[in-house]
Amino acid sequence: MSRGNGTNCLDDQVTGMALSVLAEVGRMLETLADSGREDAIDLRSLPLTDADRAELEQMLGRGEVRAELDLAGESEVWETNYPGAWWIRHRGAERKIASEEIAVCRIPEILKTHPVDIETAALRIRNELETTHE
Amino acid sequence: MNDKKTLGEMLTERGVSRRTFLKYASYTASIMALPPTAATAIAQGIANARRQSVIWLSFQECTGCTESITRAHTPSIEDLIFDFISLDYHHTLQNASGHAAEEARMQAMQENAGEYIVVVDGSVPLKDDGIYSTIAGITNLQMLEETVKDAFAVISVGSCATFGGIPGANPNPTGAVPITDIVTDKPVINISGCPPIPEAMTGTISYLLSFGSIPELDHLNRPKAFFGEAIHDRCYRRPFYERGMFAKSFDDEGARQGWCLFEVGCKGPVTYNACATLKWNGGTSFPIQSGHGCLGCSEPGFWDLGGFYKPLSTAKGDPLKWAGGAAVAGAAVGAASAIMARNKRNKILKEGK
Numbered sequence: 001m002s003r004g005n006g007t008n009c010l011d012d013q014v015t016g017m018a019l020s021v022l023a024e025v026g027r028m029l030e031t032l033a034d035s036g037r038e039d040a041i042d043l044r045s046l047p048l049t050d051a052d053r054a055e056l057e058q059m060l061g062r063g064e065v066r067a068e069l070d071l072a073g074e075s076e077v078w079e080t081n082y083p084g085a086w087w088i089r090h091r092g093a094e095r096k097i098a099s100e101e102i103a104v105c106r107i108p109e110i111l112k113t114h115p116v117d118i119e120t121a122a123l124r125i126r127n128e129l130e131t132t133h134e
Numbered sequence: 135m136n137d138k139k140t141l142g143e144m145l146t147e148r149g150v151s152r153r154t155f156l157k158y159a160s161y162t163a164s165i166m167a168l169p170p171t172a173a174t175a176i177a178q179g180i181a182n183a184r185r186q187s188v189i190w191l192s193f194q195e196c197t198g199c200t201e202s203i204t205r206a207h208t209p210s211i212e213d214l215i216f217d218f219i220s221l222d223y224h225h226t227l228q229n230a231s232g233h234a235a236e237e238a239r240m241q242a243m244q245e246n247a248g249e250y251i252v253v254v255d256g257s258v259p260l261k262d263d264g265i266y267s268t269i270a271g272i273t274n275l276q277m278l279e280e281t282v283k284d285a286f287a288v289i290s291v292g293s294c295a296t297f298g299g300i301p302g303a304n305p306n307p308t309g310a311v312p313i314t315d316i317v318t319d320k321p322v323i324n325i326s327g328c329p330p331i332p333e334a335m336t337g338t339i340s341y342l343l344s345f346g347s348i349p350e351l352d353h354l355n356r357p358k359a360f361f362g363e364a365i366h367d368r369c370y371r372r373p374f375y376e377r378g379m380f381a382k383s384f385d386d387e388g389a390r391q392g393w394c395l396f397e398v399g400c401k402g403p404v405t406y407n408a409c410a411t412l413k414w415n416g417g418t419s420f421p422i423q424s425g426h427g428c429l430g431c432s433e434p435g436f437w438d439l440g441g442f443y444k445p446l447s448t449a450k451g452d453p454l455k456w457a458g459g460a461a462v463a464g465a466a467v468g469a470a471s472a473i474m475a476r477n478k479r480n481k482i483l484k485e486g487k
Contacts, residue, residue: 040170042163044411047368071154072211090157092211096416099164109174110160114152116142116181 017048018056021102025060025085028104032084038105044097060085060102067111073098077108141218141343142181150217155181158214162340165333165412166349166359179344180218186343187242187250189281190224193274194267194301194310195256199292200226202329203336215336218343222250225269236270239281247284251342253335254278254313257294257301261309278316287321287348288313291335293431296324296354303437314355321348324355326407328431333412334360352406354434360412365402365428368410371395389425399443400427407432 021041028039043053061081069075074091086108092098103109142155159176163169168176192200204227221227222242223235230238242250256274259266264273272280282288290313293299301310314322325334338357341349349357366372374380374394381388381395389398396403402410405428409420421428427443430436 038171042167042170044164045167049370069153069157071151071157072214073157075157088160090160090211092161093213093416096418098211099161101160101164101170103170110153110156114156116146117151117153120146 012051013049014051014055015049017046017052018059021046021048021056022059025082025102025104029082029084032104032106038103040101040103040105043100043102057087060087069110075110077111138184140181141183141185144185145217152177152181154211154214158211158340159344161211162337162344165337165408166341166357167362168359176340176344179346180340183218183343183346186219186339187246188219188221188253188339189239189242189250189285190221190227190253190255191274191277191281192225193254193256193258193269193278193295194299194308195292195294196300197226197255198329199255199295199335200224202332203291212333212336215339219339232270243281243284249286250284251287251289251339252282252285253289253291254295255290255292257298257310257312258316259301259308259310261307266308275316278313282317282320285320287323287342288317289323289325289335289338290314290355291325291330293326293328293436296326296356297434297436299328300437303435322355323348323351323357326354326356326361326432328429328436330432331360331408331412331414334408356406356432360408361406361432363406363408365405365407365410365422369402369422370410371422384425395422395425395427397445398427399441399445401430401433401436401439401446402428404446405430405433 021043024041028041031037031039043056048056063079063081063083065079067077069077073093074095076089076091077086079086080102084104084106086103086105088099088101088103088108088110089097090099142152145155146152155177156173159173159180160170162176163173190200220242223239225235228235228238256267258264258274258278260275264275267274269277290296294301294310295313298306298310298312301308302312312324314324323338325338327334334357337359338349341357341359349359352358352361354361366375369375371392371394374392375396379388379391379393380397381393382397383389384398389395394400400422402422409428410422413420413423429442430439433439
């Protein structure tokens with residue numbers, strides 16, 4: 001309940017927010033199942049304490065899929081214990097969390113390869129082969 | 135700089151994947167309080183945009199705003215903004231000097247007429263024909279008018295450019311005025327703060343790049359995404375305010391217990407900024423978390439609004455006006471405990487009068 005600088009803080013207190021977010025995730029999963037509509041919750045926009053965040057992470061758990069991304073800093077994506085609910089954590093400077101969200105979808109957009117990158121990859125291989133043949 | 139390639143094409147050539155755009159877009163959506171699902175549109179908008187020409191004018195200022203936006207840290211997602219813009223003129227950062235620097239400004243204005251963004255930090259002196267601050271032989275007023283003529287938009291950063299700041303504080307010896315007093319025929323976005331939060335500056339530029347339009351602004355021309363809520367509304371010490379638990383001095387038991395700093399001068403209830411959520415130094419902390427009250431640096435005329443360590447109720451000016459802000463902010467919670475806090479505050483106000 002106390003920080004190193006002697007000041008007290010509420011970051012260690014559970015406020016019940018995690019349960020509310022869990023309920024919201026549940027509603028989003030129902031919508032995804034019924035209509036295919038994807039949605040997401042920006043965790044940074046919510047007044048979650050550190051304890052709330054930890055509780056939410058524990059409630060959702062970790063499922064079958066986990067990915068680490070190395071792009072302008074680290075990112076982690078994992079499917080929670082509730083298929084279709086993904087936890088996406090992007091880190092920025094000094095590994096601090098730059099953005100964090102729960103995406104309710106079949107597969108997060110960030111894991112898909114963009115068509116432009118596929119085209120570029122094909123071009124690179126073609127150039128590589130041409131260089132090899134020369 | 136007038137590069138015809140899109141940012142997507144430019145960065146693909148450098149091996150930057152669209153996933154990186156998407157990551158940046160998620161970060162931007164988060165700090166701009168946009169729905170996470172907007173990230174895809176933001177990423178696409180940035181990829182299709184051309185590198186944005188930015189002309190940065192520094193007038194009566196301390197360079198703190200530049201320090202804020204360029205704060206050194208490891209290369210990361212937050213730095214990508216510097217790949218998205220072409221900073222064509224900036225006294226402190228550009229290599230060129232003298233005539234070459236001024237030529238760079240002219241060239242950027244000609245090549246990007248109607249499309250470039252002018253960022254201004256510092257106020258403009260008008261007294262005695264503006265002689266108190268000149269650059270390249272012309273007054274700040276002349277340089278500003280000349281540069282904004284063909285700009286797409288103007289972003290005033292820092293308290294000096296947005297509201298006059300220190301130069302404009304009493305007795306305002308140079309007749310300093312904010313940019314909005316001079317530029318009236320262009321959109322002017324105010325990013326106030328002394329200095330402003332870096333994410334507020336970069337986020338606003340990213341929004342302009344992604345959507346080609348001005349974000350929603352408050353009555354002081356500030357983006358609502360960053361200035362839509364009072365520090366007090368998002369303060370982690372707010373529950374103590376609601377319970378009427380206040381530190382009386384910086385070294386008493388209340389201060390040690392992290393109670394509300396209202397009575398030691400915190401201006402959080404009447405200050406609109408994102409310090410309590412975005413925080414400073416990469417999200418490390420913000421003044422209240424470090425044990426000091428908010429100074430109110432993102433509000434107009436904060437230097438002249440009374441002592442930093444006087445409670446709002448006793449600060450110079452109309453105490454009831456200040457109290458109104460606090461009461462409005464407090465009304466959002468409406469818990470029974472708030473009644474106690476209000477009674478406490480009313481008592482302070484009464485004593486202050």
